[in-house]
Amino acid sequence: MPGPVLHITGARPNFPKAAPVHRALAERGVTQRLVHTGQHYGEQMFDVFFRQLDLPRPDVDLGVGSGSHAAQTAAVLTAVEDLLVQQRPALLVVYGDVNSTVAAALAAAKLQIPVAHVEAGLRSFDRAMPEEINRVVTDRIADLLFATSPDAVAHLGNEGIAAHRIHLVGNPMIDTLLAHLDHIDADRARADHGLADPYVVATLHRPANVDHPVDAAELVRAVHAVADQADVVLPLHPRGRTRLHSAGLFRHERVRVLDPMGYVEFLGLVRGAEAVITDSGGVQEETTVLGVPCLTLRPNTERPATITHGTNRLVTRAGLAAEVEARLRLGRPQSWPVPPLWDGRAGQRIAEVIVRELS
Numbered sequence: 287m288p289g290p291v292l293h294i295t296g297a298r299p300n301f302p303k304a305a306p307v308h309r310a311l312a313e314r315g316v317t318q319r320l321v322h323t324g325q326h327y328g329e330q331m332f333d334v335f336f337r338q339l340d341l342p343r344p345d346v347d348l349g350v351g352s353g354s355h356a357a358q359t360a361a362v363l364t365a366v367e368d369l370l371v372q373q374r375p376a377l378l379v380v381y382g383d384v385n386s387t388v389a390a391a392l393a394a395a396k397l398q399i400p401v402a403h404v405e406a407g408l409r410s411f412d413r414a415m416p417e418e419i420n421r422v423v424t425d426r427i428a429d430l431l432f433a434t435s436p437d438a439v440a441h442l443g444n445e446g447i448a449a450h451r452i453h454l455v456g457n458p459m460i461d462t463l464l465a466h467l468d469h470i471d472a473d474r475a476r477a478d479h480g481l482a483d484p485y486v487v488a489t490l491h492r493p494a495n496v497d498h499p500v501d502a503a504e505l506v507r508a509v510h511a512v513a514d515q516a517d518v519v520l521p522l523h524p525r526g527r528t529r530l531h532s533a534g535l536f537r538h539e540r541v542r543v544l545d546p547m548g549y550v551e552f553l554g555l556v557r558g559a560e561a562v563i564t565d566s567g568g569v570q571e572e573t574t575v576l577g578v579p580c581l582t583l584r585p586n587t588e589r590p591a592t593i594t595h596g597t598n599r600l601v602t603r604a605g606l607a608a609e610v611e612a613r614l615r616l617g618r619p620q621s622w623p624v625p626p627l628w629d630g631r632a633g634q635r636i637a638e639v640i641v642r643e644l645s
């Protein structure tokens with residue numbers, strides 16, 4: 287008997303990517319185990335997603351928790367190695383670009399267990415982002431590479447990865463968005479939060495925006511300048527809370543800082559917003575499909591399809607308020623393109639390839 291397919295999740299953005307792949311493999315009768323590393327934990331960053339998404343609770347939670355990059359990566363590497371030795375899976379599936387992704391892939395590669403990387407080939411070409419290092423290393427050691435967009439396929443080819451290992455399958459995170467669209471209710475979100483139109487949603491957690499006091503202070507000034515024009519609702523990632531609090535984020539009456547939200551509630555707020563300000567990867571993609579103007583507070587993006595096919599624009603902190611003002615003046619687009627294959631069937635395509643490879 288071949289071993290199970292073992293999925294690794296670590297952080298919040300992994301859950302909506304894993305759910306459709308797990309579901310599509312279950313439909314094909316594949317034996318699976320879900321392992322959570324524990325990089326993200328607690329009600330808001332972990333439990334809520336297993337109630338809302340079509341994903342069973344993990345069979346194993348390795349409980350590694352927070353730490354420096356080296357400490358966290360090493361803890362995942364060691365814990366996953368032990369598990370792989372016990373379980374001998376036929377395939378390890380890793381998602382995205384977080385520390386848990388690269389650590390688990392490395393543990394499997396050293397044990398000669400095949401690795402599939404979902405969301406392979408994204409590149410910001412910015413090694414100051416820890417995720418870029420995780421992406422490059424994971425792709426280098428993966429056996430099966432599932433890409434969301436043609437640019438990702440091209441990057442993998444340029445890095446010398448054989449074409450037969452690369453599969454352009456679309457975007458599983460968008461499968462999850464489309465599967466939950468009926469419950470992603472802008473009117474309800476507006477009512478629950480007592481919001482009047484227009485309002486802006488913000489999510490901010492990249493180290494380059496929130497880790498250093500000077501950046502955090504500049505960010506807070508930019509968000510306050512937006513709040514002079516519209517209510518800003520900000521479900522704040524735990525990473526930035528202390529620093530942004532010290533920088534005075536909470537001191538504007540039209541900035542509402544909330545705890546991190548459940549998936550359905552968060553996307554309800556996004557769906558009704560006039561614009562979204564973010565440094566998240568996934569939110570750039572979700573706004574692209576929802577047709578909500580997205581202003582990304584970063585100098586680059588590994589998701590260029592959200593700009594060429596979507597509603598995303600890269601902005602600076604200094605230019606943010608003027609960009610929001612322009613969005614408020616223009617209003618929401620009536621129609622918008624969506625990248626090819628972001629159609630709700632990526633999980634099915636990934637499962638087809640995995641089943642073929644396993645047989």
Ligand code: UD1
Nearest residue numbers: 297298299325326327331352353384385386416417524525
């Ligand atoms: C991680 C990913 C990032 C991803 C983000 C998604 C890496 C290198 N970074 O960043 O790519 O965009 O997740 O949300 O893997 N914390 C909590 N509770 C939690 C998790 C974290 O309070 O459940 C706090 C801890 O103080 C921790 C800090 O947030 O030290 C950072 O957490 P960590 O998982 O290291 O990185 P993220 O910034 O969450």
Ligand code: UDP
Nearest residue numbers: 298299302521546547548549552566567568
């Ligand atoms: N998200 C959520 N609640 C929030 C903020 C984000 O459910 O309060 C979801 C969001 O819709 C997307 C995912 O979390 O599905 C993105 O995760 P995050 O921004 O933390 O990570 P990134 O995509 O930047 O790696």
